[in-house]
Amino acid sequence: MPVWRVLIVEDDSQMREFFAASVARCERLALAASVGSVAEARAWLDDPANAVDVLLTDLGLPDGSGLDVIRHARRLHPECEPLVISMFGDEDNVLASIEAGALGYIHKDSTPDDIAHTILEMKDGASPISPMIARRVLSKYLSLQSNQALAQEQRAQEAIEKVANEAQAAANSGLLSRREQAVLELIARGFSYLEIARLQSVSVHTVQTHIKNLYSKLAVHSKSEAVFEATKLGLLRAHG
Known part of the structure; x- marks a missing residue:
């Protein structure tokens, strides 16, 4: 059974230690590194001697965004699977993370007691996401779908009116x-x-x-x- 190497990027030292301890307790995971900034993460990822299977990252880092770390990791280590754990629960950050390459998104308020279990679920094919965030994303999606439907209906009505006006003009x-x-x-x-x-x-x-x-x-x-x-x-x- 493979052992997955985990890179943790978290600026809060207590949270970083909490995640590292959870990873260390799991036989199927190995702590590759634990850093607290974008610069440290990029430097570690740039080192050809390092390899990573899972990126566990916050978004709000002191010198930038975890999105940059996700993109950098995916570019240099295509096999790496990013998992976001952040205080940001808005739709824009969630969707931006997914677009950058994240396969899961956990809000810090609902962080599981054992993050290792969540990581293993992701490696087994799941896309872990906090229920609160899933609900917000779904609401956003439904709102967009509704707006698109209204726009399509309006365009159809305008097309009908145009044809009717042209027909009336032809008759006149x-x-x-x-x-x-x-x-x-x-x-x-x-x-x-x-x-x-x-x-x-x-x-x-x-x-x-x-x-x-x-x-x-x-x-x-x-x-x-x-x-x-x-x-x-x-x-x-x-x-x-």
Whole structure:
């Protein structure tokens, strides 16, 4: 049966001694080293004479983050399995630890009496995690899933509305004759009946007839209403 070599990285001397004693009592574990800072951990890991199977690390270290130690260990010792024991129980630190390569996360408030047992569980294929932290991560995941579902529903609704608007615009495109559309554009730009008649080379009476037809088709009674309704129906671009 293999004996797993454990590197402990913990700045609290009492906790470090507690973990070291637990490892020392277990026949299947061997204490490779016990250090209290990122710098010490990196120096130990950099030494080619050293080998490690399990990294037991805190996150809040005096000269940096245990995340750096995890990444460094995984890069130099790919077979090493990191286990975090930290006071940080928020989702961001948990997820960051997992992304860095941690296979387990134990909150210090729920540290087991025998950390060696937790280490052996991890080496046997488990991913130990404190119930409190597991609940928080699950809540975060469910919240993200809910937000994603709402976003997808909103995008679907927007797509449906876009298709409906395009279909309505297509249907409205044949509502006015070409001459009526031209008169409508000129009305929207503020031209008078006389100016429209000159631009279209028709009589003022003809312009009035086109406008009367416009009002009837758009169900309005004034120029401003005609411009507003036509813009709403997609027959006319908004004029600033």
